[in-house]
Amino acid sequence: MKNKLFLYGVIAMLLVGIANAFTVVLDNPAASGTVIGNYNMNCTITGVVNDTLVNITYYAKSSSTANSSYALLATLNDFNVTDSPTPNASFVSTILEDANDYIFNVTVMNNTHNTAGDTSTSVVVDNTVPVAPSSPSPADEGTDTDGDVDFSVAVTGGRTTACTLNVEGTNYAMTHSGSTCTYSLTGLRDSSYGWYVIASDGTNATQSALWSVDVASGSGSAYSALKAIERKEKQDTSLITVGETVDTGKIKEWVKKEATKPELIKTGIGIAVGAGVGLIGGPLAFVTVPIGAVVGGLIGVVI
Numbered sequence: 001m002k003n004k005l006f007l008y009g010v011i012a013m014l015l016v017g018i019a020n021a022f023t024v025v026l027d028n029p030a031a032s033g034t035v036i037g038n039y040n041m042n043c044t045i046t047g048v049v050n051d052t053l054v055n056i057t058y059y060a061k062s063s064s065t066a067n068s069s070y071a072l073l074a075t076l077n078d079f080n081v082t083d084s085p086t087p088n089a090s091f092v093s094t095i096l097e098d099a100n101d102y103i104f105n106v107t108v109m110n111n112t113h114n115t116a117g118d119t120s121t122s123v124v125v126d127n128t129v130p131v132a133p134s135s136p137s138p139a140d141e142g143t144d145t146d147g148d149v150d151f152s153v154a155v156t157g158g159r160t161t162a163c164t165l166n167v168e169g170t171n172y173a174m175t176h177s178g179s180t181c182t183y184s185l186t187g188l189r190d191s192s193y194g195w196y197v198i199a200s201d202g203t204n205a206t207q208s209a210l211w212s213v214d215v216a217s218g219s220g221s222a223y224s225a226l227k228a229i230e231r232k233e234k235q236d237t238s239l240i241t242v243g244e245t246v247d248t249g250k251i252k253e254w255v256k257k258e259a260t261k262p263e264l265i266k267t268g269i270g271i272a273v274g275a276g277v278g279l280i281g282g283p284l285a286f287v288t289v290p291i292g293a294v295v296g297g298l299i300g301v302v303i
């Protein structure tokens with residue numbers, strides 16, 4: 001008898017379980033959908049038999065925003081699925097930071113506290129555009145004395161999910177934390193480098209002003225002038241790029257040859273500076289040639 005009672009009990013529990021088994025599909029937003037403005041979310045609930053009253057809660061989270069945990073968007077309490085099978089719930093998208101990797105979740109609980117849920121991934125929230133990065137460090141036209149440059153800018157954290165540093169045409173993915181983006185380059189040769197930062201929110205990108213930093217560590221202080229002379233030999237007018245090396249053998253030959261000419265002796269500094277500035281043209285050129293460095297570099301090479 002005891003066994004029979006136990007069996008009935010198990011069957012009864014299973015029946016309750018079956019009766020309470022229901023599923024939910026999140027319809028809006030769908031995966032990779034875009035959420036803008038006053039947005040209407042909804043889902044489809046099926047299999048609710050005895051429990052027509054359910055609670056429906058919508059959430060969203062993005063791992064690339066400042067708040068990466070689920071934010072509550074809307075709740076429908078004691079919703080009658082039988083009377084109104086499509087539960088709509090609206091929210092204003094500006095409560096979320098822009099990003100393109102949102103996970104939207106709907107969780108449904110019936111009146112016996114069984115739950116079911118569904119998620120949509122890669123949802124885009126697009127309210128605004130990022131504010132242009134500002135407060136450059138090193139300061140614009142600043143000088144670095146060891147060849148290791150820590151780049152840093154201020155961004156509006158609530159409107160930025162990523163930053164890209166561009167130094168003389170080469171891009172680097174910066175570290176974004178709160179309202180700051182940072183990146184460090186080491187071992188830069190002496191030269192002047194143009195740089196800017198692009199702030200992104202996953203849907204829009206905003207570029208900063210153009211800044212420059214002079215690297216003058218002293219170890220290769222004639223780098224700009226020597227590079228320009230080398231370019232002249234090659235008839236090469238492209239920009240100096242980060243990490244490029246100088247063919248010092250050719251430079252020595254050129255200086256020895258040219259240094260015998262009277263016009264160079266008269267206006268050696270002028271020619272070298274002219275070569276340095278003249279060959280490095282274009283909108284991104286920030287190369288400047290310190291006169292002292294040119295003289296030191298030429299003397300050093302000749303000797």
Ligand SMILES: [Ca+2]
Pocket residue numbers: 098125126127128129130201202203204
């Ligand atoms: Ca946006």
